[in-house]
Amino acid sequence: MSQRGRGLCSLPHTRAGQCRRRLPNVDQRTEPAPAAHQNGLHRRHPHGAHLFPAMPIPILMYHQIDAPPPRRSPGRGLWVPPARFRRQMRLMHRLGYRGLSMRDLMPYLHGERSGKVFGITFDDGFRNVFEHARPALDALGFTATNYFVSRQLSGSNVWDRELGIRPAALMSVAQMRAWHQGGHEVGSHTLDHVDLRRMAPHEARRQIAASKDELEQLLGVPVTAFCYPYGSQDAAHREMVREAGYANATITARGLARASDDPFGLPRVSVYCATGLFGFLRKCLTAHEDRWREA
Numbered sequence: 001m002s003q004r005g006r007g008l009c010s011l012p013h014t015r016a017g018q019c020r021r022r023l024p025n026v027d028q029r030t031e032p033a034p035a036a037h038q039n040g041l042h043r044r045h046p047h048g049a050h051l052f053p054a055m056p057i058p059i060l061m062y063h064q065i066d067a068p069p070p071r072r073s074p075g076r077g078l079w080v081p082p083a084r085f086r087r088q089m090r091l092m093h094r095l096g097y098r099g100l101s102m103r104d105l106m107p108y109l110h111g112e113r114s115g116k117v118f119g120i121t122f123d124d125g126f127r128n129v130f131e132h133a134r135p136a137l138d139a140l141g142f143t144a145t146n147y148f149v150s151r152q153l154s155g156s157n158v159w160d161r162e163l164g165i166r167p168a169a170l171m172s173v174a175q176m177r178a179w180h181q182g183g184h185e186v187g188s189h190t191l192d193h194v195d196l197r198r199m200a201p202h203e204a205r206r207q208i209a210a211s212k213d214e215l216e217q218l219l220g221v222p223v224t225a226f227c228y229p230y231g232s233q234d235a236a237h238r239e240m241v242r243e244a245g246y247a248n249a250t251i252t253a254r255g256l257a258r259a260s261d262d263p264f265g266l267p268r269v270s271v272y273c274a275t276g277l278f279g280f281l282r283k284c285l286t287a288h289e290d291r292w293r294e295a
C-alpha cells in the first residue's frame, strides 16, 4: 500500500502526498528538523499535533558517464553521456534540489534533517565517473557515492565480459582517494563483483566484510555504504551487511526510498543512456518509479 495520502492528516493533500499546510520559514536546505521530526516516517509540524508523511526520496543509480557505444551494443543503457549528466544535475540544482551521497542523505531519509534532496550513486567505480561526473558534481556542491570493487582498482569491469559489454577502466587507488578527499563517498561493491546469491554463505560474508576492510585500509576512514552487485541479495545477505558494520545498502529494484524502508535494501532510480530530461524529471519528482515498487 502506498504511504502517500494515507490519512494521518485530515487536510487535503497534493497528488504527491505533501501536506498543503506549510512549515514556517525554515531553511529547508540546512536546518536540522526539530526534535519532533525525528521519528522517521512521520514528521510533526512545529506548532502541534499535525502529522504528515515524509516525502519519498529518489536515489539515482548511474554506472558510466561517457560517450556510449554504438546502438544495439550490449549494456548501452548503462552509459550516460557527460553533457546529459551535467544537464540533469544542473536542472535539479536550478529546481532547488541538492544531490547527496548516501552518507549525507541518510539523515534526510531518517527525518533528522529536512530539505529538497536526492541521492546520487554510481556502481562499479568507473574512471570516466572520476573524469566526467566529478567536475559537474563539484561545480554544484553536490556529493555522490561510488561503489568500488576492491580487487579491481585500476582494473576493468571483467565481470561484464561474458555479457559482451565493452570494457572500461576503473579508478586507481589514487583516484579513489581523490574522490574521497573531494568530499564524495567510497562505498563497497564486494571484492570481485560477485552474485552473492550464488555464493556459499561463508564466501558471501567474506565478499561483504573483506571488501570493507580493504577499502578502509586504503582510505583510513570507515566505509559504511554497500551495494549488492546485480542487485542480487536476500534477507541473509542484508543481515551480513548489517553485521559487517555498514550503515546502509542499495539494491537495483525501482522505487523512491522511504524512512520505512529497510536501510539495507534501499530501492533506486535508474538513469539510462536514453533517459531524456522530461523522463529524468518524471523519475525524480513524481511517483513514476513507484509504479513498479507497489505493483
Ligand SMILES: [Zn+2]
Pocket: 123, 124, 189, 193, 229, 230
Ligand atoms: Zn556493479
